[in-house]
Amino acid sequence: MAAEPVGAVESLFGRNKEEHPEPIQAEVHGEIPSWMEGILLRNGPGMHTIGETKYNHWFDGMALLHSFTIKNGKVFYQSKYLRSDTYECNIEANRIVVSEFGTMAYPDPCKNIFAKAFSYLSHTIPQFTDNCLINIMKNGDDYYATSEVNFIRKINPRTLETLEKVDYTKYVAVNLATSHPHYDSAGNILNMGTSIVDKGKTKYVIFKIPPSVPESEKKKKKTCLKHLEVMCTIPSRSLLNPSYYHSFGVSENYVLFVEQPFKLDILKLATAYIRGVNWASCLVFQKDDKTWIHLIDKQTKKVLPTKYYTDALVLFHHVNAYEEDGHVVLDIISYTDHSLYQMFYLKNLNTNFEDNVKLTSIPTCKRFVLPLQCDKDTDVGSNLVRLPSTTATAVKEKDGSIYCQAEILCEGIELPRINYDYNGKKYRYIFAAEVKWSPVPTQVVKFDIVTKKKLHWEEDHCWPAEPVFVPSPNAQEEDDGIILSTIVTTDPRKLPFLLILDAKTFKEMARATVNVELHLDLHGIFIRDKDLQLEHEVDLDKEED
Numbered sequence: 001m002a003a004e005p006v007g008a009v010e011s012l013f014g015r016n017k018e019e020h021p022e023p024i025q026a027e028v029h030g031e032i033p034s035w036m037e038g039i040l041l042r043n044g045p046g047m048h049t050i051g052e053t054k055y056n057h058w059f060d061g062m063a064l065l066h067s068f069t070i071k072n073g074k075v076f077y078q079s080k081y082l083r084s085d086t087y088e089c090n091i092e093a094n095r096i097v098v099s100e101f102g103t104m105a106y107p108d109p110c111k112n113i114f115a116k117a118f119s120y121l122s123h124t125i126p127q128f129t130d131n132c133l134i135n136i137m138k139n140g141d142d143y144y145a146t147s148e149v150n151f152i153r154k155i156n157p158r159t160l161e162t163l164e165k166v167d168y169t170k171y172v173a174v175n176l177a178t179s180h181p182h183y184d185s186a187g188n189i190l191n192m193g194t195s196i197v198d199k200g201k202t203k204y205v206i207f208k209i210p211p212s213v214p215e216s217e218k219k220k221k222k223t224c225l226k227h228l229e230v231m232c233t234i235p236s237r238s239l240l241n242p243s244y245y246h247s248f249g250v251s252e253n254y255v256l257f258v259e260q261p262f263k264l265d266i267l268k269l270a271t272a273y274i275r276g277v278n279w280a281s282c283l284v285f286q287k288d289d290k291t292w293i294h295l296i297d298k299q300t301k302k303v304l305p306t307k308y309y310t311d312a313l314v315l316f317h318h319v320n321a322y323e324e325d326g327h328v329v330l331d332i333i334s335y336t337d338h339s340l341y342q343m344f345y346l347k348n349l350n351t352n353f354e355d356n357v358k359l360t361s362i363p364t365c366k367r368f369v370l371p372l373q374c375d376k377d378t379d380v381g382s383n384l385v386r387l388p389s390t391t392a393t394a395v396k397e398k399d400g401s402i403y404c405q406a407e408i409l410c411e412g413i414e415l416p417r418i419n420y421d422y423n424g425k426k427y428r429y430i431f432a433a434e435v436k437w438s439p440v441p442t443q444v445v446k447f448d449i450v451t452k453k454k455l456h457w458e459e460d461h462c463w464p465a466e467p468v469f470v471p472s473p474n475a476q477e478e479d480d481g482i483i484l485s486t487i488v489t490t491d492p493r494k495l496p497f498l499l500i501l502d503a504k505t506f507k508e509m510a511r512a513t514v515n516v517e518l519h520l521d522l523h524g525i526f527i528r529d530k531d532l533q534l535e536h537e538v539d540l541d542k543e544e545d
């Protein structure tokens, strides 16, 4: 692997990126399948310096939306900063005035937008950010930029324009909500959030948002969020220390929530602003604690009484979950500590990256297997896992709890994606970024859970993003489809591109290069053309009127 040019890592993570709101035609090399029509829409931080001020953490950057629109074998690129209230205030003040995850900011001259919600004059409650930089969420025909706080921002997926600011708290009592919701086959969103200020009762809330509103409300343009339903609430084991979580799992009949010992310290959070420390410092890893795995029955909307637990771990991304012969199989990317957050401090992401970042834990793809039948007294002390395909164990203890130990599927992968048609179902393939934890580019990888073999795509100076799987029409097999990944390059002579791989063979089918600087992003979705048709039809209707 070739060494990276000096300053490459710095510019990759820290340098402000320009936006390109008008479509730019990419140069296509190779052949894009004719059925491949739609928009790859992605989100991530693109600006870390405002005036003289600089954010501390990579996850703090201003959300920069970007898209590759694929039509008739042609590809167009666009990018636009999310015009969040946070962005507008920062730009107007020409400095960071709203706090983010890793940066606490102080009194805000731009009162008009935020003052209503919080009396910042008391200097105790800072303004909450609507810089939604993590992912894109689809709600029927609407698309939102999302982060982990109570605000989401509606966006136009074609123009990348920023639309309404939506506050979850108007519809459900949550202060935090994940940016990794699930979708069922009818298009309902299933998401989870944490309520930390509801009468002292700290709880996790699982909720459902339908993909459309009743006919009678359509004309009034009512939001689907009005019809949000709480499916289940789970009290936090500790009122002052609810777990942090970045995603959760679903199988056919259950929702899976991992209550990890990586936690929010509410007392620290409440005093962070006056103490002058960032939110990130209010996350604590209680390494001697246990990790509890909760199964919520979708039918009864109740948490199963069985207490499943494992050793302390830190988890950001679930991969998938499914049921098999009376067990629930749960695959996650797991760490032994929270050094991942440490790694993304911008002061570490410079030319001395390798020396600065001592990642003490590498991401490990683990499989836990939870037996559903565990009520017989005779079972104490024995392994209840009966699946021949796995070495994962679950041992019943005297007090009735079940101690689970995982099977390691593979090491060094992050940003996992699957064929979403297999979400909650038995599946075989994981697509991800292969992580080396040093300033050499990552690879795109396909991991076969059955054979334990990996297929890779890599190229010098190329930094691939999270790979998105798009099934081909009439797909028969799980990996019938293509992989889309945006590739950032750190060699100035090499243009960045959209990479299109055959998901079966991992051979490159095409690439579409653009003569602009791409930013390294986090997550996104592919919107098929037919899912955008509706919006188009509505527009035509209007014209006929």
Ligand SMILES: CC1=C(/C=C/C(C)=C/C=C/C(C)=C/C=C/C=C(C)/C=C/C=C(C)/C=C/C2=C(C)C[C@@H](O)CC2(C)C)C(C)(C)CCC1
Residues within 6 Å of the ligand: 059, 060, 099, 100, 101, 128, 129, 134, 147, 148, 149, 150, 175, 176, 246, 269, 279, 316, 340, 414, 415, 433, 434, 435, 442, 463, 464, 520, 521, 522
């Ligand atoms: C806490 C709190 C508050 C505030 C909370 C705030 C502002 C939270 C913000 C949270 C954010 C932005 C969280 C972001 C999480 C992102 C995660 C976990 C990203 C993971 C990314 C990975 C693993 C990336 C990997 C890689 C990348 C990107 C590039 C590749 O080359 C290499 C590889 C794979 C390592 C309130 C609401 C004010 C009050 C209440 C309590």
Ligand SMILES: [Fe+2]
Residues within 6 Å of the ligand: 180, 246, 316, 317, 523
């Ligand atoms: Fe994520």
